[in-house]
Amino acid sequence: MDRYYNKSSEEVLSLLQTTREGLKSEELGALKEKYGSNELVEGARKSIFRVFMEQFKDFLVMILIVAAIVSGVLGKLESAIVIIVVIMLNAILGTVQHVKAQKSLDALKALASPMAKVKRDGNATEIPSKDLMVGDLMLLDAGDFISADGRIIENYNLQVNESSLTGEAESVLKSAETISATDISLGDRKNMVFSGSFVTYGRAEVIVTNIGMSTEIGKIANLLENAQEKKTPLQVSLDQFGKKLAVIILIICGIILTLNIVKGASPADAFMFAISLAVAAIPEALSSIVTIVLALGTQKMAKENAIVRKLHAVESLGGISVICSDKTGTLTQNKMTVQKLFVNGEVIETSAVNKENELEHTLTLMSLLCNDAITRETKEIGDPTEVALVDLGELYGLDELVVREKYPRLAELAFDSDRKLMTTAHKLKGEQVAITKGAFDVILGRCDHIQTAAGIRPITEEDKAQIKQINRVFSEQSLRVLAFAYRPYDSTKALTLEDENHLTFLGLIAMMDPPRVESAQAVADCIKAGIKPVMITGDHKITASAIAKQIGILNSMDEAIEGKELDALSDEELRNKVDQISVYARVSPEHKIRIVKAWQDNGNVVAMTGDGVNDAPALKQADIGVAMGITGTEVAKDAASMILTDDNFSTIVKAISNGRNIYANIKNAIKFLLSGNTAGILAVLYCSLLALPNPFVPLHLLFINLVTDSLPAIAIGVEPYRKDIMKEKPRKMDEPLLSRSFALEVLFEGILISCVTLVAFYMGKQVNHLTASTMAFSTLCLARLFHGLNCRGKASLFQLGVFSNKASWLATLLGVVLWAMIMTIKPLMSIFEIASLSKEQFISIGMLSLVPLVVIQLIKLILGAQKVRSTSKN
Ligand code: ADP
Numbered sequence: 001m002d003r004y005y006n007k008s009s010e011e012v013l014s015l016l017q018t019t020r021e022g023l024k025s026e027e028l029g030a031l032k033e034k035y036g037s038n039e040l041v042e043g044a045r046k047s048i049f050r051v052f053m054e055q056f057k058d059f060l061v062m063i064l065i066v067a068a069i070v071s072g073v074l075g076k077l078e079s080a081i082v083i084i085v086v087i088m089l090n091a092i093l094g095t096v097q098h099v100k101a102q103k104s105l106d107a108l109k110a111l112a113s114p115m116a117k118v119k120r121d122g123n124a125t126e127i128p129s130k131d132l133m134v135g136d137l138m139l140l141d142a143g144d145f146i147s148a149d150g151r152i153i154e155n156y157n158l159q160v161n162e163s164s165l166t167g168e169a170e171s172v173l174k175s176a177e178t179i180s181a182t183d184i185s186l187g188d189r190k191n192m193v194f195s196g197s198f199v200t201y202g203r204a205e206v207i208v209t210n211i212g213m214s215t216e217i218g219k220i221a222n223l224l225e226n227a228q229e230k231k232t233p234l235q236v237s238l239d240q241f242g243k244k245l246a247v248i249i250l251i252i253c254g255i256i257l258t259l260n261i262v263k264g265a266s267p268a269d270a271f272m273f274a275i276s277l278a279v280a281a282i283p284e285a286l287s288s289i290v291t292i293v294l295a296l297g298t299q300k301m302a303k304e305n306a307i308v309r310k311l312h313a314v315e316s317l318g319g320i321s322v323i324c325s326d327k328t329g330t331l332t333q334n335k336m337t338v339q340k341l342f343v344n345g346e347v348i349e350t351s352a353v354n355k356e357n358e359l360e361h362t363l364t365l366m367s368l369l370c371n372d373a374i375t376r377e378t379k380e381i382g383d384p385t386e387v388a389l390v391d392l393g394e395l396y397g398l399d400e401l402v403v404r405e406k407y408p409r410l411a412e413l414a415f416d417s418d419r420k421l422m423t424t425a426h427k428l429k430g431e432q433v434a435i436t437k438g439a440f441d442v443i444l445g446r447c448d449h450i451q452t453a454a455g456i457r458p459i460t461e462e463d464k465a466q467i468k469q470i471n472r473v474f475s476e477q478s479l480r481v482l483a484f485a486y487r488p489y490d491s492t493k494a495l496t497l498e499d500e501n502h503l504t505f506l507g508l509i510a511m512m513d514p515p516r517v518e519s520a521q522a523v524a525d526c527i528k529a530g531i532k533p534v535m536i537t538g539d540h541k542i543t544a545s546a547i548a549k550q551i552g553i554l555n556s557m558d559e560a561i562e563g564k565e566l567d568a569l570s571d572e573e574l575r576n577k578v579d580q581i582s583v584y585a586r587v588s589p590e591h592k593i594r595i596v597k598a599w600q601d602n603g604n605v606v607a608m609t610g611d612g613v614n615d616a617p618a619l620k621q622a623d624i625g626v627a628m629g630i631t632g633t634e635v636a637k638d639a640a641s642m643i644l645t646d647d648n649f650s651t652i653v654k655a656i657s658n659g660r661n662i663y664a665n666i667k668n669a670i671k672f673l674l675s676g677n678t679a680g681i682l683a684v685l686y687c688s689l690l691a692l693p694n695p696f697v698p699l700h701l702l703f704i705n706l707v708t709d710s711l712p713a714i715a716i717g718v719e720p721y722r723k724d725i726m727k728e729k730p731r732k733m734d735e736p737l738l739s740r741s742f743a744l745e746v747l748f749e750g751i752l753i754s755c756v757t758l759v760a761f762y763m764g765k766q767v768n769h770l771t772a773s774t775m776a777f778s779t780l781c782l783a784r785l786f787h788g789l790n791c792r793g794k795a796s797l798f799q800l801g802v803f804s805n806k807a808s809w810l811a812t813l814l815g816v817v818l819w820a821m822i823m824t825i826k827p828l829m830s831i832f833e834i835a836s837l838s839k840e841q842f843i844s845i846g847m848l849s850l851v852p853l854v855v856i857q858l859i860k861l862i863l864g865a866q867k868v869r870s871t872s873k874n
């Protein structure tokens with residue numbers, strides 16, 4: 001085995017036949033032949049056969065199987081066979097659904113798949129992690145996931161969290177030094193990085209040594225067990241409902257069976273009643289409808305720039321009552337342009353720069369050196385804050401690459417949003433200096449000297465007061481202010497955080513980051529929807545407040561506080577005033593967790609955005625963690641339940657509206673299925689209790705539940721999204737789906753449908769039992785189909801737009817056609833025990849089955865009119 005950690009960087013490079021310029025594209029094909037691709041072979045996924053078999057594990061399906069056996073024993077062989085066929089169809093459908101849902105989840109996952117930065121052909125580019133190759137020069141930054149093993153050849157304070165491999169939670173400090181000891185444990189191989197870990201700090205260049213299954217993590221076989229997608233709360237509560245239902249069905253069936261036998265009915269009849277009841281009650285289509293609607297919903301959301309990583313997020317989205325959002329890039333455009341400089345006691349507009357002025361020149365030069373951004377014609381790489389500085393350089397005729405070549409970087413301390421500082425050391429005009437840039441207040445507090453045109457002198461209180469005053473003026477104009485300072489540096493000693501003290505103040509650079517055009521509208525929409533938007537930023541309080549006012553987050557009643565003030569509050573104090581605070585400025589990622597918890601303790605459902613590696617805990621704590629797709633680190637994306645591909649606040653609001661609508665549609669579909677089943681149960685119960693003959697053969701009910709009812713249910717699931725859903729308050733998460741009022745509505749609608757069914761039954765009974773049963777079946781089937789139109793929404797069809805959901809009309813029509821086939825095609829008629837009906841009988845059926853549609857629409861119209869009157873009164 002190659003012990004790369006024992007070899008020098010040069011040896012590793014020559015061993016793997018690569019260079020510091022990275023692999024050449026023409027080599028990739030051959031290498032891929034040799035090493036394969038950087039993928040872990042997935043743990044055994046459930047085979048399709050197993051998924052299929054699992055469809056029969058369902059208790060309700062077992063009841064059906066028993067029903068088939070019993071009808072077979074009772075001599076109704078055809079009936080038994082058809083029930084079995086239907087059960088098989090149901091299982092096939094379930095399997096197809098499962099595979100489809102898995103596919104669409106995989107597609108979503110692929111959208112959110114991790115990326116890696118590499119140098120190829122001498123240029124830095126981003127590639128999907130699975131395309132990493134042995135010999136690639138991988139570039140690592142804070143927040144990156146490491147997805148291959150490699151040997152570090154250039155190290156800039158790289159720190160890596162390797163907990164997934166070693167269990168050690170503390171970050172490990174890495175180095176590029178060759179290690180002489182052999183046989184050391186993973187944790188001690190400081191010059192190596194391993195797939196499955198992530199960068200918490202610093203930067204490094206790494207030569208990939210192992211990919212795919214030959215990485216250390218690839219060798220740990222059982223780690224790859226595919227994590228199962230957890231069921232969503234809705235699916236869990238439906239499962240529980242299904243179990244309860246099964247028990248109730250069994251009990252009622254038992255009672256009916258004994259009652260009827262005691263009454264002297266033949267055991268065969270008594271059994272058929274019990275079976276019919278069971279078949280009527282089991283909502284076969286329920287769980288697959290929920291899966292379909294969720295899957296369709298997430299596809300729509302992905303098109304609208306919100307990628308859902310966890311299905312349960314779709315449901316929680318509808319309940320969100322607070323959105324805690326980053327400012328920079330999410331509420332603002334993240335397109336920064338420098339507006340003003342402050343140096344030597346003077347404010348300089350960028351429209352009036354003086355290239356000859358020495359201090360202006362020095363400030364700009366330092367801003368290019370203490371900077372990682374690169375801009376080339378159309379391409380901008382790096383933090384927008386730093387890109388703005390590179391653009392500033394152009395005004396002074398300075399090119400970032402040229403000056404960085406001329407004054408190479410000797411050492412560096414990377415920016416992090418806790419310290420809010422960044423430092424680099426250079427040899428500049430014969431002297432070694434460490435340049436620090438960062439948040440104005442942090443830097444000023446560390447300065448004891450100031451640079452003026454007349455030279456360096458100790459900083460006075462007046463100087464500080466003036467600088468603070470300038471910062472205030474800048475910030476009130478919504479400008480983001482960076483301060484610059486420096487100090488002498490000794491390259492024989494390592495650069496440490498200590499070197500960010502005793503600085504000489506040089507100047508300020510203020511840049512503009514205008515709000516996104518959509519932000520103000522999105523904030524207004526939130527407030528209307530009963531959702532509180534909160535701004536969280538590392539930026540200065542005055543800048544943050546100015547922007548928050550512009551877009552409507554900060555109102556006169558609300559407060560803006562700083563991280564420091566937040567530290568001074570106890571958890572309880574924070575909880576008591578959290579709903580008055582709209583802006584948190586100068587916060588660190590750790591503050592975010594406290595803010596989320598305070599809101600949650602007050603019973604809110606919280607969405608929190610994040611991008612950095614330190615944001616991961618807060619993203620996990622939030623009910624919906626939202627990661628930035630463009631600027632977000634891989635670590636943040638992994639912790640989030642939703643990713644915004646456009647980093648835009650208004651996308652969150654859109655996602656919430658989608659979440660609310662998806663939930664409403666699922667609820668309507670469930671109501672449709674349950675009320676139809678209730679109708680069937682009631683009709684069977686009625687006849688059983690009155691010792692009338694059974695109005696249906698089990699097959700009738702099965703046909704309705706499984707075939708004709710599924711179509712409108714799916715159509716209800718794709719009901720166009722209502723815009724005015726965002727005028728309602730967020731849904732209470734503890735409110736059960738099957739609430740009392742919901743149950744009452746289901747019951748009422750069920751009674752209505754079962755009444756018309758029984759009327760048809762009595763009409764047919766005057767001819768003979770076969771006609772009675774045929775008419776009852778037909779009326780139940782059609783009334784339920786038409787009832788699908790009722791269940792499209794709370795409002796009447798006229799308010800919803802009669803033809804706004806074409807699918808629902810199509811579903812109804814298709815259902816009617818299927819029913820008509822059973823009624824007229826001879827072989828089907830005999831299997832389904834259908835009598836041929838007269839024209840008058842068909843007309844009666846048609847009229848009766850329209851009654852529930854008409855009645856319920858009338859009720860909705862009346863209630864709707866009342867509501868309009870009462871709201872206009874208020
Ligand atoms: P946000 O993204 O909310 O604006 P950041 O954590 O990015 O907050 O930045 C916080 C502060 O740190 C900024 O106000 C700025 O003063 C400073 N800062 C931001 N980016 C850099 C950088 N690249 N180098 C040095 N300082 C920076």
Ligand code: MG
Pocket residue numbers: 328
């Ligand atoms: Mg930032």
